[in-house]
Amino acid sequence: MAELTNDSVPAARGADAEPPPAGESLIAVARDIATLAGQLTLRWFGQRDLGVTWKPDGTEVTEADRAAERRAREEITQRFPHDAIFGEEEGGVIRRDGRTWIIDPIDGTRGFVRGVPLYATLLALVDEHGPLVGVIDLPAMGLTLAAGRGAGCWLGDHSCSVSERTALDGAVVNTSSFETFDSEQFEALRAAGAMMRTWGDAYGYFLVATGHAEAMIDPICEVWDLAPMPVIIAEAGGIFTDMSGRPDYRNRNGIATNGALHSAVIDAMHPTSGAADG
Template sequence: MSRYSDDAELAAELADAADAITVERFRTQNLQVTAKPDRTPVTDADTDVEDAIRGVLSGRRPGDGVAGEERGGSIAAPGRVWVLDPIDGTKNFLRGVPIWATLIALLDGGVPVVGMITAPLLGRRWWASQGGGAWLRDSAGERRLSVSRVPQLADAYVSTTDLNNWAEHRTQEAYLSLTRACWETRAFGDFWHHCLVAEGALEVAAEPVVNPWDVAAAQVLVTEAGGRFTDLDGAARFDRGSALSTNGLVHDAALAHLRRR
């Protein structure tokens, strides 16, 4: 049993609270939308979810820090810090595409030790805790996750988020070099392709630009499923601005295409 089992149970309660808000607000006509300085949208559903989670944490874990996409906070604070992305995939949420999720992670000493990803319109919830394995619940029930055993890129499925991001934040040629080495390419994007790596459905998920709250939960999910998670330069960190999830077997080969030249 993981030493963080109680925290994982609390993360499930937080996910339930988030789902109650996001499901009710999805495809409603009265969303209030503003743009952040980076031009990404934020809705009042985002802020309502984060506020609800913070409210529960203030009563249940008053000594823990909280860092959220919408309300701020420091992931570098000492001790335990909950990291929140109330709606990952806000653009999908706004356009009526049902691929979005609430991401919840717990850091202990700066290391993700609990991850919870809940995507209610997909009917799927993924979670993991350090030493407790990675899990999925969907319409087929609950099962423990394990990454694929595909040993080489030539047989691998690879996914990214937005190809244009590679031109702005890395190089498109680096990613295209990787895709040419792989069997199939997709663009599932955001939280979902990291979850698919943990499930064993994909071998590689690569993103040239991420925020810490985008991938903290994914790091513990992928690693507990037996995979490997780093930034695009090979550091096993979620807070360096990029992300690479793999089944582990093809990780170094993928990095060889994606490292800065």
């Protein structure tokens, strides 16, 4: 697998830049590719014996992960032969100039192998300006969320937007696992009145973008887990940054919010430098 560094992954340019928007046809193709790969995973979903193996980093992988990524790669290569591809299972190259497709065939494999229907197939297209297109496909739920730079965020034919809640008190805050929090972070969020839930992985971001949750926090993850999220959250009217507040998906951690609560959530994740309030 290719080694990722901050120098090898394109990031969004400064606020003064005006990168070109994503075309509707490109978004549609990305959605189709993610859906095709996601539908393939249903052949294995719910089976008791998936032949799970373990990667060196301790995460699980199945034949479904590999098959779904292979299907996505085939579709991308056929339609966009000059674009680069980087995937969780087969690696690849992320170009500094030009376009790269980033694939996470099953985001939430741990839940997938246990029959939890909240797993996702993720697909992102990044160019020299940063994230261009992002897709969250939820195969077991029959839902696909897609967004393109300057083109909005869409669930089917419905435009999506984040919630309008302005206080952490009563806000739904998702994460993939509380094990990645230290006690001060968790207590700061709880003291502010946040409703902490583990509807995590990509489904947590899906809930933020569709207005059903106010925040998703990922203290530890990978580039392929996050690559679709900046454009999805931004086009839904929210904010995506890393844990330090930088608008960069490359740093293997992320926070997505409805925007109004972003500073409060970041403060809660750094309780010694600021107090969380609504």
